[in-house]
Amino acid sequence: MNSDFLNRLYAGDSVNFLKGYIQDDSIDMVLTSPPYDDLRNYNGYSFEFEKIAHEIFRVLKKGGVAVWVVGDKIRNGNRSLTSFKHALYFQEIGFNVHDVMIYAKKNTPFMRSNAYTNSYEYMFIFSKGKPKTFNPLKEATARHGAEMLVANKKADGKNYKVLRELKKEKTRTNIWFYAVGLGGTTNDKEAFKHPATYPEQLAQDHILSWSNEGDIVLDPMCGSGTTCKMAFLNKRNFIGIDISQEYIDIAQKRLDKYMGIFSEYSK
Numbered sequence: 001m002n003s004d005f006l007n008r009l010y011a012g013d014s015v016n017f018l019k020g021y022i023q024d025d026s027i028d029m030v031l032t033s034p035p036y037d038d039l040r041n042y043n044g045y046s047f048e049f050e051k052i053a054h055e056i057f058r059v060l061k062k063g064g065v066a067v068w069v070v071g072d073k074i075r076n077g078n079r080s081l082t083s084f085k086h087a088l089y090f091q092e093i094g095f096n097v098h099d100v101m102i103y104a105k106k107n108t109p110f111m112r113s114n115a116y117t118n119s120y121e122y123m124f125i126f127s128k129g130k131p132k133t134f135n136p137l138k139e140a141t142a143r144h145g146a147e148m149l150v151a152n153k154k155a156d157g158k159n160y161k162v163l164r165e166l167k168k169e170k171t172r173t174n175i176w177f178y179a180v181g182l183g184g185t186t187n188d189k190e191a192f193k194h195p196a197t198y199p200e201q202l203a204q205d206h207i208l209s210w211s212n213e214g215d216i217v218l219d220p221m222c223g224s225g226t227t228c229k230m231a232f233l234n235k236r237n238f239i240g241i242d243i244s245q246e247y248i249d250i251a252q253k254r255l256d257k258y259m260g261i262f263s264e265y266s267k
């Protein structure tokens with residue numbers, strides 16, 4: 001990978017950019033959220049899902065992971081299931097569906113009158129072969145301390161209990177909860193000029209889980225730059241692309257607080 005491309009933001013179509021500049025098998029991790037359905041009109045730009053999926057597969061290293069954060073539109077009581085269609089397509093083109101995780105929102109204003117309030121999106125974990133990196137995040141167990149626990153059966157066939165220490169922490173489950181909105185998603189006010197930012201903590205949690213320091217993290221639809229900011233703050237290299245110059249400007253402002261690099265890619 002030519003290091004000139006690293007730690008920069010690019011305004012342009014990601015399919016063209018990746019095809020033109022990014023070599024096969026050169027990216028450690030992709031973390032992104034696509035436009036889905038016509039839920040939000042991202043300045044009216046087009047999005048060629050299949051082409052982007054192929055490019056992500058091509059540029060990822062063997063063992064690289066792509067995290068795809070996506071939800072469904074509900075129209076006339078009917079869920080689009082775009083999320084599932086995307087996942088099936090990724091699988092068809094050669095990715096393993098390593099996991100289907102849930103991004104649960106602690107607070108959500110979107111109520112439905114005849115169904116339970118939808119409060120989650122999917123976080124699909126696609127891997128190009130077996131993931132080469134997994135740094136499991138831990139959480140505190142509900143109970144700590146010593147407890148009489150069942151030990152292995154003895155020769156007499158009985159289970160004997162012994163005093164053992166309960167583990168203080170365990171690997172998290174695959175349902176992750178985040179507060180959304182100012183103070184939850186981020187404290188950067190300018191980020192909210194973008195209509196669909198995901199939480200910084202979500203981005204950080206995935207970056208820590210599926211990459212290591214010095215790795216290259218790509219967001220081909222980076223919007224307000226959440227992935228890039230959190231990659232940088234966690235000592236990863238990043239490449240951020242968005243078709244909208246307006247969103248790249250927002251991302252640049254957020255990153256400028258930490259670094260001073262910006263580049264424009266002409267379509």
Ligand SMILES: C[S@@+](CC[C@H](N)C(=O)[O-])C[C@H]1O[C@@H](n2cnc3c(N)ncnc32)[C@H](O)[C@@H]1O
Pocket residue numbers: 012013014015032033034035042045046047048194196197198199220221222223224225226227241242243244247
């Ligand atoms: C859901 S938003 C991403 C938000 C981002 N995760 C954040 O935290 O701000 C999807 C983004 O995809 C961008 N987009 C749509 N088509 C694109 C394309 N062909 N190439 C690059 N970006 C594109 C849109 O401009 C939009 O900002």
